[in-house]
Amino acid sequence: NAGVTQTPKFQVLKTGQSMTLQCAQDMNHEYMSWYRQDPGMGLRLIHYSVGAGITDQGEVPNGYNVSRSTTEDFPLRLLSAAPSQTSVYFCASSYSRPTGRNSPLHFGNGTRLTVT
Amino acid sequence: GQQLNQSPQSMFIQEGEDVSMNCTSSSIFNTWLWYKQDPGEGPVLLIALYKAGELTSNGRLTAQFGITRKDSFLNISASIPSDVGIYFCAGQAGNTPLVFGKGTRLSVIA
Numbered sequence: 039n040a041g042v043t044q045t046p047k048f049q050v051l052k053t054g055q056s057m058t059l060q061c062a063q064d065m066n067h068e069y070m071s072w073y074r075q076d077p078g079m080g081l082r083l084i085h086y087s088v089g090a091g092i093t094d095q096g097e098v099p100n101g102y103n104v105s106r107s108t109t110e111d112f113p114l115r116l117l118s119a120a121p122s123q124t125s126v127y128f129c130a131s132s133y134s135r136p137t138g139r140n141s142p143l144h145f146g147n148g149t150r151l152t153v154t
Numbered sequence: 155g156q157q158l159n160q161s162p163q164s165m166f167i168q169e170g171e172d173v174s175m176n177c178t179s180s181s182i183f184n185t186w187l188w189y190k191q192d193p194g195e196g197p198v199l200l201i202a203l204y205k206a207g208e209l210t211s212n213g214r215l216t217a218q219f220g221i222t223r224k225d226s227f228l229n230i231s232a233s234i235p236s237d238v239g240i241y242f243c244a245g246q247a248g249n250t251p252l253v254f255g256k257g258t259r260l261s262v263i264a
Contacts, residue, residue: 144199
């Protein structure tokens with residue numbers, strides 16, 4: 039199993055550009071989520087999904103869109119990038135929600151995004 | 155929303171020393187998790203706690219779920235250079251998403 043795979047690893051955007059951060063998992067996990075990590079702020083939840091066709095907002099959803107058309111994929115879209123979206127983005131998945139004894143949250147290795 | 159206070163923010167210790175860090179919450183959690191993040195990678199689960207008072211070890215790491223269900227601590231004994239990284243606590247209440255602390259950055263001086 040590859041686990042949680044994120045692409046790209048690095049990306050530089052100009053203000054106003056759009057892009058999609060890809061996330062795929064091969065563990066048949068129902069729950070998938072996106073976090074952003076900023077210095078001194080820890081990990082903040084952007085959006086999450088409890089299954090295909092279902093998405094919900096997290097703590098900091100503004101400026102981001104998600105969709106979940108398959109169990110495996112959970113892309114994060116930036117429609118019009120802003121410098122405030124410069125961050126490291128992590129995708130994470132688990133078998134189910136809430137996180138139970140047999141359902142820990144697995145993280146990808148992140149996408150480092152810079153918006154100039 | 156729920157808030158987690160994690161302390162200390164950073165620590166510089168000598169190799170071989172013991173380390174202690176903790177998290178407190180403004181509300182009750184029914185799950186506490188501890189993650190470690192190495193540079194350039196995503197966080198990896200170290201220890202999971204699901205019951206108030208639970209004390210769980212993973213090698214040199216020990217974590218406890220506070221009796222009040224509003225706090226948890228992580229201890230690392232006899233630190234080694236590879237313990238360097240950022241340690242995150244995370245809590246969950248009911249069916250809500252995990253909430254993460256802001257992390258403790260650990261540096262180990264050989």
